[in-house]
Amino acid sequence: MEDGMEKMSEALKSLGVEPSREMMERFELYMERVLEWNEQVNLTAIRDRDAFIEKHFIDSVCCISDSRWKEAVNVIDVGTGAGFPGLPLAIVSPEKKFLLVDSLNKRIRILNGILEELGMKNVSALHGRAEELARQKKYREKFDICVSRAVSRLSVLAEYCLPFIREGGRLIAYKGPDADGEVSEAASALSVLGGSVEEVSATCMEKYGVNHRIVYVKKVKKTPASYPRKAGTPERNPL
Numbered sequence: 001m002e003d004g005m006e007k008m009s010e011a012l013k014s015l016g017v018e019p020s021r022e023m024m025e026r027f028e029l030y031m032e033r034v035l036e037w038n039e040q041v042n043l044t045a046i047r048d049r050d051a052f053i054e055k056h057f058i059d060s061v062c063c064i065s066d067s068r069w070k071e072a073v074n075v076i077d078v079g080t081g082a083g084f085p086g087l088p089l090a091i092v093s094p095e096k097k098f099l100l101v102d103s104l105n106k107r108i109r110i111l112n113g114i115l116e117e118l119g120m121k122n123v124s125a126l127h128g129r130a131e132e133l134a135r136q137k138k139y140r141e142k143f144d145i146c147v148s149r150a151v152s153r154l155s156v157l158a159e160y161c162l163p164f165i166r167e168g169g170r171l172i173a174y175k176g177p178d179a180d181g182e183v184s185e186a187a188s189a190l191s192v193l194g195g196s197v198e199e200v201s202a203t204c205m206e207k208y209g210v211n212h213r214i215v216y217v218k219k220v221k222k223t224p225a226s227y228p229r230k231a232g233t234p235e236r237n238p239l
Ligand code: SAM
Pocket: 078, 079, 080, 081, 082, 083, 084, 085, 101, 102, 103, 104, 107, 128, 129, 130, 131, 148, 149, 150, 151, 160
């Protein structure tokens, strides 16, 4: 195993997951395919393999030791891009079901090819804007957890994500150093949409060069039917 993969394996153990051979093979193949596609389509700015493992794989899985993660069954990743954090989470959580959503169809097509090659049975990828998908009965308030990384500030993200989450479920938002500022700014959006901040975690997995802070938002009441607003409105005019 290359150095980076050793680190991945060690990180998983520290999070309470025994890395299987199948998991590690999937991570390797996933990285190879993303880096290959990256030559033609912009998927990630990270080209170095060690940095890829830290910033994409270890960062993505940093919430798996939390009891709130463990109890979830249905998970949606909004604005997944090349599959982060949803696909690494799906690789290490074969017992859960994942839906990866992105508004750029090119990325979803690439992701579907990768999912097939990895033989992932617990994941599907869907093209669409969160504002539109969340209005469909099939997806509305159907998920235990919504994860999202690097999509938008919490006030906007709340409108994209909370409508997908069932009452009692959670948004797990991967945020940067200004997590507290984003939480304050999102206070009115969260209260309108039925969310309540439970915790802003300390930086996780710093040892591995990962410095995201996780914002846990609990869905405490149903989202009013008028949200999310029309595509583009949440970003232009945050609540
Ligand atoms: N989450 C991935 C990561 O951390 O590497 C990708 C982050 S990328 C900066 C943001 C992604 O969110 C893009 O792929 C974009 O197409 C998607 N996106 C932005 N707004 C969206 C929306 N309203 N609905 C669905 N996807 C959206």
